[in-house]
Amino acid sequence: MKEVKIGILGLGVVAQGFLEMLTSQKQKIEAQKGIKLIVSKVLVREGEEKTTIANKYGFELVTDVKKITEDDEISIVIELMGRVHPAKEFIKQALENKKHVVTANKDLLAQEGLELITIAKENQVGLYYEASVAGAIPILRTLATSYFADNIQQLTGIVNGTTNFMLTKMFEEAWTYEQALQAAQEAGFAESDPTNDVDGIDAAYKLIILARFAFGVNLTLEQLTIQGIRQIHPLDVSGAQQLGYTIKLLGSLIKKDHHLTACVQPTFVPDTHLLSSVKNELNGIFLKSDGIGESFHYGPGAGALPTGTSVLADVLTIVDRQLDGSATARFNPYQQPVHLEKDPEKTNAYFISLSPQIERKISEVQAELQTTFPKTIAQVQEATNQVALYVVTEQLTEAQLAELLAELTNYGEHHQPLQLMEV
Amino acid sequence: MKEVKIGILGLGVVAQGFLEMLTSQKQKIEAQKGIKLIVSKVLVREGEEKTTIANKYGFELVTDVKKITEDDEISIVIELMGRVHPAKEFIKQALENKKHVVTANKDLLAQEGLELITIAKENQVGLYYEASVAGAIPILRTLATSYFADNIQQLTGIVNGTTNFMLTKMFEEAWTYEQALQAAQEAGFAESDPTNDVDGIDAAYKLIILARFAFGVNLTLEQLTIQGIRQIHPLDVSGAQQLGYTIKLLGSLIKKDHHLTACVQPTFVPDTHLLSSVKNELNGIFLKSDGIGESFHYGPGAGALPTGTSVLADVLTIVDRQLDGSATARFNPYQQPVHLEKDPEKTNAYFISLSPQIERKISEVQAELQTTFPKTIAQVQEATNQVALYVVTEQLTEAQLAELLAELTNYGEHHQPLQLMEV
Ligand SMILES: NC(=O)c1ccc[n+]([C@@H]2O[C@H](COP(=O)([O-])OP(=O)(O)OC[C@H]3O[C@@H](n4cnc5c(N)ncnc54)[C@H](OP(=O)(O)O)[C@@H]3O)[C@@H](O)[C@H]2O)c1
Ligand SMILES: NC(=O)c1ccc[n+]([C@@H]2O[C@H](COP(=O)([O-])OP(=O)(O)OC[C@H]3O[C@@H](n4cnc5c(N)ncnc54)[C@H](OP(=O)(O)O)[C@@H]3O)[C@@H](O)[C@H]2O)c1
Numbered sequence: 001m002k003e004v005k006i007g008i009l010g011l012g013v014v015a016q017g018f019l020e021m022l023t024s025q026k027q028k029i030e031a032q033k034g035i036k037l038i039v040s041k042v043l044v045r046e047g048e049e050k051t052t053i054a055n056k057y058g059f060e061l062v063t064d065v066k067k068i069t070e071d072d073e074i075s076i077v078i079e080l081m082g083r084v085h086p087a088k089e090f091i092k093q094a095l096e097n098k099k100h101v102v103t104a105n106k107d108l109l110a111q112e113g114l115e116l117i118t119i120a121k122e123n124q125v126g127l128y129y130e131a132s133v134a135g136a137i138p139i140l141r142t143l144a145t146s147y148f149a150d151n152i153q154q155l156t157g158i159v160n161g162t163t164n165f166m167l168t169k170m171f172e173e174a175w176t177y178e179q180a181l182q183a184a185q186e187a188g189f190a191e192s193d194p195t196n197d198v199d200g201i202d203a204a205y206k207l208i209i210l211a212r213f214a215f216g217v218n219l220t221l222e223q224l225t226i227q228g229i230r231q232i233h234p235l236d237v238s239g240a241q242q243l244g245y246t247i248k249l250l251g252s253l254i255k256k257d258h259h260l261t262a263c264v265q266p267t268f269v270p271d272t273h274l275l276s277s278v279k280n281e282l283n284g285i286f287l288k289s290d291g292i293g294e295s296f297h298y299g300p301g302a303g304a305l306p307t308g309t310s311v312l313a314d315v316l317t318i319v320d321r322q323l324d325g326s327a328t329a330r331f332n333p334y335q336q337p338v339h340l341e342k343d344p345e346k347t348n349a350y351f352i353s354l355s356p357q358i359e360r361k362i363s364e365v366q367a368e369l370q371t372t373f374p375k376t377i378a379q380v381q382e383a384t385n386q387v388a389l390y391v392v393t394e395q396l397t398e399a400q401l402a403e404l405l406a407e408l409t410n411y412g413e414h415h416q417p418l419q420l421m422e423v
Numbered sequence: 424m425k426e427v428k429i430g431i432l433g434l435g436v437v438a439q440g441f442l443e444m445l446t447s448q449k450q451k452i453e454a455q456k457g458i459k460l461i462v463s464k465v466l467v468r469e470g471e472e473k474t475t476i477a478n479k480y481g482f483e484l485v486t487d488v489k490k491i492t493e494d495d496e497i498s499i500v501i502e503l504m505g506r507v508h509p510a511k512e513f514i515k516q517a518l519e520n521k522k523h524v525v526t527a528n529k530d531l532l533a534q535e536g537l538e539l540i541t542i543a544k545e546n547q548v549g550l551y552y553e554a555s556v557a558g559a560i561p562i563l564r565t566l567a568t569s570y571f572a573d574n575i576q577q578l579t580g581i582v583n584g585t586t587n588f589m590l591t592k593m594f595e596e597a598w599t600y601e602q603a604l605q606a607a608q609e610a611g612f613a614e615s616d617p618t619n620d621v622d623g624i625d626a627a628y629k630l631i632i633l634a635r636f637a638f639g640v641n642l643t644l645e646q647l648t649i650q651g652i653r654q655i656h657p658l659d660v661s662g663a664q665q666l667g668y669t670i671k672l673l674g675s676l677i678k679k680d681h682h683l684t685a686c687v688q689p690t691f692v693p694d695t696h697l698l699s700s701v702k703n704e705l706n707g708i709f710l711k712s713d714g715i716g717e718s719f720h721y722g723p724g725a726g727a728l729p730t731g732t733s734v735l736a737d738v739l740t741i742v743d744r745q746l747d748g749s750a751t752a753r754f755n756p757y758q759q760p761v762h763l764e765k766d767p768e769k770t771n772a773y774f775i776s777l778s779p780q781i782e783r784k785i786s787e788v789q790a791e792l793q794t795t796f797p798k799t800i801a802q803v804q805e806a807t808n809q810v811a812l813y814v815v816t817e818q819l820t821e822a823q824l825a826e827l828l829a830e831l832t833n834y835g836e837h838h839q840p841l842q843l844m845e846v
Contacts, residue, residue: 021573136716149452313569
């Protein structure tokens with residue numbers, strides 16, 4: 001039977017999930033595809049004690065990456081170390097040595113993807129990274145195949161499991177942001193420095209990769225509007241519940257004509273929308289397009305086995321293409337000229353909660369506000385068991401929102417305005 | 424630019440959706456893939472007046488299929504006529520003349536798929552039929568790629584749009600079965616003879632195709648347990664609503680060890696389950712597997728543009744592989760020995776509604792029933808505004824169910840028992 005040798009860089013959570021899936025699916029792969037996948041070497045850090053795992057799976061531990069990237073027998077390198085450096089340099093070495101590469105590294109692919117893709121093309125080898133976005137949801141493959149023949153108008157997704165877990169707990173258990181963060185850290189979702197998750201950076205990286213496949217554009221972090229979940233106040237949570245919404249950290253890409261808006265922000269999602277049913281650490285992506293219409297893609301965004309399975313599927317794609325005798329590697333070829341929009345006339349509807357300084361009748365406040373903002377205030381409601389106001393606006397421009405916020409200071413301290421999802 | 428010529432058999436709803444998508448995506452396809460897709464000939468019936476469409480898109484109308492299957496310039500044939508015959512013979516001719524075939528014909532692929540796949544393999548051409556199951560949801564591609572490296576335990580889906588539309592109306596508008604059927608016919612979902620839809624045959628065909636990709640088995644219609652929605656009583660609907668369920672026609676494939684159960688039946692789905700949010704004519708498929716865990720795939724199951732887009736994606740897959748220089752066609756290779764289960768010990772929980780003949784206190788009836796079936800009756804409830812009983816059972820074998828139903832005749836006329844979804 002034909003053998004395909006694999007080298008892995010890094011032996012953490014995902015690498016071990018990959019090894020477990022490869023072992024359990026070994027027989028099926030050999031029987032159906034007629035090839036033997038063999039992990040021959042794994043890169044670990046000097047001094048890292050991983051001999052038990054190495055013995056279990058029967059591979060060699062190496063501490064010098066060249067032992068893998070320069071091994072003529074290895075044709076596929078899987079990078080599962082994380083971080084941009086030295087992962088980038090290692091992947092570059094592998095590609096330049098004509099090895100196909102699979103990685104789950106979103107930080108790297110979002111920031112340095114273009115350069116790596118170019119190197120892979122030059123060397124006519126594959127570079128696959130399905131697991132880097134939404135874990136086990138095959139969204140990149142789906143965008144590159146089923147949606148290639150379509151025109152996508154909108155992609156809206158929950159692509160960060162940590163913050164979704166936290167928001168779920170803030171809603172279902174009425175935990176504060178701090179309690180939810182602690183639980184996420186204890187459950188192993190959030191790292192000790194949770195900045196990338198809670199500030200929306202991780203979701204933004206995934207959105208950058210998704211934008212390449214869905215809209216054929218290359219965005220940088222600076223081009224995105226990014227807002228995290230730190231500012232979410234308990235009054236926002238109770239207000240959302242009263243009004244039939246849930247709050248989700250949504251990454252969204254919306255195309256209108258040749259303009260694209262790209263942002264990550266906590267958003268009021270109606271309880272009736274499919275995205276509201278994405279709970280805990282799960283991920284979900286909602287698409288709107290000319291041909292297919294509305295579709296929804298849901299599954300685990302992380303975890304050893306789901307992510308490992310996704311990595312294994314990418315490895316099998318490479319193997320399939322080798323077996324087919326395909327001469328070249330296939331890349332998502334989609335490129336289109338799209339302008340990022342910063343449209344001052346763009347409007348949104350908002351929810352704003354306030355802790356009023358003075359005690360007054362809600363009906364009075366409502367009447368007063370509606371005089372000042374005749375068309376903007378749709379609803380003013382009293383919070384349960386506490387003196388608080390919820391303001392839900394109609395469509396406002398940024399300038400109108402600023403005016404409203406200034407006005408609201410007369411009534412008390414308002415919290416960060418949260419957008420209502422466009423449906 | 425390289426040209427790929429296409430012949431289409433049949434010029435109905437989906438064919439026109441395909442033509443519309445091809446036209447709107449033409450520029451993108453040419454720019455990104457560097458090929459021109461040209462529909463050169465379309466088969467219509469003798470006397471069928473379609474010259475306006477032919478002129479609009481610039482193809483030749485033919486009434487003899489050989490003009491397409493024996494045209495050396497045509498490399499891809501798309502079958503969109505429907506029904507088993509003569510579609511089967513036409514596809515056979517095309518394959519034997521080394522043409523790749525794309526079809527949306529589930530009846531044909533469910534019943535005669537194996538033979539056609541064999542002919543395609545012998546002739547080293549592709550046979551693609553993503554649009555035959557769940558319209559625009561790329562479930563076959565996903566099963567053959569992302570899930571190849573996984574072990575699927577369960578596939579449960581809403582794959583018939585007509586019945587899902589009807590059930591949605593029966594729930595949301597309190598329509599009877601007959602009213603819902605009429606509305607489905609008026610909306611163009613259900614045909615004048617709705618048997619295939621309402622009796623679960625169409626869903627069963629799709630399940631047969633799904634079983635090939637998810638479990639590598641070839642089932643026949645006779646091997647499936649099939650129950651349609653004709654028997655659903657208004658009391659079942661109100662009972663489900665009171666108890667926090669909705670009724671969906673579910674196709675399910677459940678593997679335990681090397682046994683598979685395959686059935687199509689109306690099922691009580693908890694309101695909290697993702698499948699309950701699949702409304703109207705939409706489709707949704709829920710998967711459970713060892714590696715990925717739980718995932719959910721949602722989108723339109725039919726319609727001109729969604730189905731046409733799916734057909735176009737299959738065409739592009741063929742084109743990609745031609746461009747790659749792939750020597751052979753790729754097929755879902757997955758085959759595994761699985762036994763269909765008819766396990767007399769298999770248990771299910773049921774919901775049964777009754778119109779009682781005698782008026783008695785619910786509490787009395789409940790006490791009495793629980794004496795006869797101590798472990799089986801979990802709940803007896805009074806219907807709103809009408810004298811009726813709802814019985815919800817714990818896990819029962821078929822024999823125990825039969826016993827219970829016999830007992831229930833003492834209390835009145837019971838309706839068809841409906842299974843509760845296993846979650
Ligand atoms: N975990 C998930 O569910 C998930 C989901 C999707 C994508 N991903 C991505 O998958 C990648 C791996 O994630 P993970 O969760 O498996 O991380 P992890 O458990 O921290 O594993 C990374 C491993 O690589 C090792 N490593 C780092 N730099 C190395 C170097 N220069 N030489 C040798 N070994 C090195 C690490 O060692 P040290 O601990 O000593 O640094 C660690 O053992 C990341 O890019 C992540 O973003 C993860
Ligand atoms: N509609 C959907 O949304 C959908 C979704 C998924 C899959 N599909 C499948 O896609 C296929 C096409 O469906 P459709 O909705 O497009 O059906 P349709 O509108 O009835 O189109 C079929 C066309 O083919 C013609 N035709 C039938 N036999 C022919 C023959 N021997 N020679 C020439 N023309 C012939 C029909 O003509 P007559 O009307 O004269 O018979 C009709 O114009 C079916 O297999 C269906 O199951 C449809």
